[in-house]
Amino acid sequence: MHGRELIRAAMTLQDVERVPWTPFVGVHGGALIGVSAADYLRSADHIVNGLTKAVELYRPDGLPIVFDLQLEAEILGCRLEWAAENPPAVVSHPLAEGCPLGELALPNADDGRLPIVLEAAQRLRQKFPDLALYGLITGPFTLALHLLGTDIFMKMMLEPESIKELFAFTQRVAERMADFYLDAGADVIAVVDPMTSQIGPDLFRQFVTEPATAIFSHIRSRRALGSFFVCGHAQQNIEAMCECRPDNISVDENIPLDFVREVCLSRGISFGGNLQLTVVLLLGSEKDVHRHVVETLDIGGERGFILAPGCDLPYRTPIANLRAVAELVHDPYQREVARAVSSSGEICEVWDMSDYGKSDRVIVDIITLDSEACAPCQYMVESVKAVAPQFKDIVVWREHKIKHTESVQFMTSLMVKNIPTICIDGKITFVSRIPPKEELIAAIQRRINEKLLFKIRSRKGALYLFGKTEEELAPLEEVVRRALRETGADIDLIKSCNPEEMHKFGVALTPAVVLAVYKIKAEGIVPQVAAVKEWIKEIV
Numbered sequence: 235m236h237g238r239e240l241i242r243a244a245m246t247l248q249d250v251e252r253v254p255w256t257p258f259v260g261v262h263g264g265a266l267i268g269v270s271a272a273d274y275l276r277s278a279d280h281i282v283n284g285l286t287k288a289v290e291l292y293r294p295d296g297l298p299i300v301f302d303l304q305l306e307a308e309i310l311g312c313r314l315e316w317a318a319e320n321p322p323a324v325v326s327h328p329l330a331e332g333c334p335l336g337e338l339a340l341p342n343a344d345d346g347r348l349p350i351v352l353e354a355a356q357r358l359r360q361k362f363p364d365l366a367l368y369g370l371i372t373g374p375f376t377l378a379l380h381l382l383g384t385d386i387f388m389k390m391m392l393e394p395e396s397i398k399e400l401f402a403f404t405q406r407v408a409e410r411m412a413d414f415y416l417d418a419g420a421d422v423i424a425v426v427d428p429m430t431s432q433i434g435p436d437l438f439r440q441f442v443t444e445p446a447t448a449i450f451s452h453i454r455s456r457r458a459l460g461s462f463f464v465c466g467h468a469q470q471n472i473e474a475m476c477e478c479r480p481d482n483i484s485v486d487e488n489i490p491l492d493f494v495r496e497v498c499l500s501r502g503i504s505f506g507g508n509l510q511l512t513v514v515l516l517l518g519s520e521k522d523v524h525r526h527v528v529e530t531l532d533i534g535g536e537r538g539f540i541l542a543p544g545c546d547l548p549y550r551t552p553i554a555n556l557r558a559v560a561e562l563v564h565d566p567y568q569r570e571v572a573r574a575v576s577s578s579g580e581i582c583e584v585w586d587m588s589d590y591g592k593s594d595r596v597i598v599d600i601i602t603l604d605s606e607a608c609a610p611c612q613y614m615v616e617s618v619k620a621v622a623p624q625f626k627d628i629v630v631w632r633e634h635k636i637k638h639t640e641s642v643q644f645m646t647s648l649m650v651k652n653i654p655t656i657c658i659d660g661k662i663t664f665v666s667r668i669p670p671k672e673e674l675i676a677a678i679q680r681r682i683n684e685k686l687l688f689k690i691r692s693r694k695g696a697l698y699l700f701g702k703t704e705e706e707l708a709p710l711e712e713v714v715r716r717a718l719r720e721t722g723a724d725i726d727l728i729k730s731c732n733p734e735e736m737h738k739f740g741v742a743l744t745p746a747v748v749l750a751v752y753k754i755k756a757e758g759i760v761p762q763v764a765a766v767k768e769w770i771k772e773i774v
Contacts, residue, residue, distance in 0.1 A: 235251055237295030237364055237365050238364050238366045239364075240366075241254050241459075244539065245422070245459050245481045245504045245540070246481065247537060252563065253536055253540070254366075255292075255541045255542070255559065256298075256368070256506070256542045257288065257292050257294050257542065257547060257556055258301055258547055259301075260301025260302065260546040260547060261320065262284075262548065263281065263287070265551075266287040267280065267284050271317060271318060271321060271549060275347070276350060277350065281299070282358060285297055285358060286361065291556065291557055292560045293560045293563075293564060296368055296422065299351060299367055299415070299418075299420065301321065301370055301546040302321045302351075303376060303609055305346065305347060306372045306377055307381070309341045309345045310380075311338070312324045319548075319550065321546070323612055324380045324612075329381045329382040335400060335403060340410050341407060352417075355415060356418050356419055360419075366422060367419060367421050368420065369411075369415025369420035369423050371411040371412055371423060372411075372427075373428075373430065373446070373463075374405050374425075374442060375433075376609055379429050379609070379613065382400065384620075386400075387432075390433075397441060405444075408425060409448070409449055412452060413456070416458050421458065422459045422460070423453045424484070425450070425463065427442070427462070427464060428463070428466055429609055429610055429613070430464055430468060430475075431466030431468035432466070432613075432667050434470055435471055438471050442474075443478055450480045459482065460480045461480055461483070462483045462484070463484045464484070465608070466486070466488055466610050466652070467652035468485070468488070468666070469489045469490070472497050473497055476503050480503065481503065482504040482506060483498055484505070484542060485506075485507040485508050486507060486544025487510045487511070491530065491534060492533050495533065495535065499538055503538075504538035504539070504540065505538060506539065506542045508530070509526065509527070509543045509559070511543050512636045512637050513636070514555075515551050515552075515555050515556065517637075517639055527558070528569055528573045531562070541559075546607065588759065588761075590660035591659025592659075594685070595628055596625070596630070596659055596685070597629075597630050597631075597658070597659055598631040598657070599631075599634060599648070600655070601636065601641070601648075601653060602614065602633055602634065602635055602653060603653050603654070611653070611654045613668050617671065617674060621671060621674050621675050621678070625678060628682060650665075652665050652666045658677060694752060695725065695749060697725055697750075698748040698750060699745065700735070700736045700739070700745065701744045701745045701746075710747070711727075
């Protein structure tokens with residue numbers, strides 16, 4: 235069987251001679267030929283050359299023509315921000331800016347960058363007749379969010395009928411895009427809808443099931459195969475996704491592969507995924523890749539499984555790591571060797587985060603894959619970015635992209651398991667769910683209130699007044715007590731005429747004032763010796 239046959243056989247649950255392999259080469263194709271992501275996605279020549287290089291290096295059975303979930307959005311009036319190493323990001327939402335839905339027209343084959351992508355598809359079809367080509371279209375929910383912005387979450391509650399009307403439109407866009415790709419030679423239409431990880435099964439069935447089912451029915455009517463792509467913590471929606479009747483479901487590492495296998499195969503649907511994009515493919519060694527690939531192949535099994543990364547490959551994914559995957563896929567002997575020598579992997583150092591979030595300000599950390607490349611990550615970051623200014627300098631927010639080793643350590647140290655996640659002062663608060671604006675504001679305000687309450691009830695320090703005699707202390711005490719009255723401060727006042735006490739504080743001349751500041755360094759725990767040593771250094 236060649237790759238195209240393998241992919242079809244796996245997706246239709248037929249016997250295969252080996253598990254097929256589909257590296258999701260998106261802008262990584264630009265890295266393979268030395269051009270930026272922005273240049274790559276705007277040139278049919280670059281796309282064809284990049285994927286030709288990927289075929290040579292990675293020996294895939296299938297490849298996406300492009301992995302760009304902004305293609306339709308750009309045509310429909312969303313402004314894009316381009317990047318050197320990521321697909322573009324949507325930075326405006328026409329429906330949120332007053333454009334009526336009725337003024338949006340379905341795409342034509344000569345709109346936006348479609349001529350470039352469709353030309354690349356036709357040339358790849360001719361050049362690689364045995365390769366399964368995936369045409370990726372933006373799922374109805376993700377495209378609706380591109381058009382309306384994060385207001386969609388509130389309107390799903392308040393204006394459900396208008397949202398259903400919007401989804402009916404994004405469904406027609408998806409069907410039109412599927413036709414373009416199939417006419418150009420695609421074998422598989424992948425409906426990529428990562429934003430569905432942000433809602434539960436009830437909302438999924440209320441809004442997504444109908445348009446998604448219609449899209450897969452349309453693909454089936456064209457005698458093509460349909461795959462439902464999702465990333466993020468979408469385990470709760472896998473059954474609902476199956477009800478939309480795709481031929482295949484593809485997931486990332488946020489969802490246990492054995493769970494997906496059981497749910498999908500019991501419903502006669504194939505499945506794919508879920509190689510770890512960053513920790514293994516981007517940041518790991520070839521040894522890490524060997525260990526992880528054999529584990530994934532063992533879990534996936536040989537029935538209805540397609541080995542693939544969890545999502546679009548990062549631009550700088552090491553070639554050696556992807557070649558290592560290909561070697562194991564194509565060579566059963568190498569798989570056995572890898573299985574025999576695989577280790578448990580190096581354990582990432584875990585930081586001591588017990589004191590995290592004890593500063594005066596509230597720290598909001600957003601752990602993402604990369605907000606410039608991942609739609610759920612982008613909208614989660616935007617939601618925090620939108621509310622932070624109203625708290626002025628009290629709230630500080632930071633994004634931690636787990637494409638970097640330090641961010642992986644940070645994520646591990648906070649015990650974050652899913653991407654994207656919002657932590658407030660080190661506490662995991664929103665997991666793979668973009669909170670409505672009011673809910674996020676309330677969560678931050680709660681933390682501010684907690685800190686204020688803590689400040690109010692805690693003693694901050696004391697003032698020591700020293701004098702040789704009570705008479706000498708009297709005028710000093712009068713001044714200090716007036717200052718306390720005028721500031722409303724409630725501070726302990728300790729007077730002393732004892733020479734030994736003065737000596738302990740280093741007082742040589744009287745009258746004197748010593749300000750002692752109290753700081754709680756540990757509460758509810760026994761601190762480590764190293765931590766106590768650091769505190770001692772502050773006062774000696």
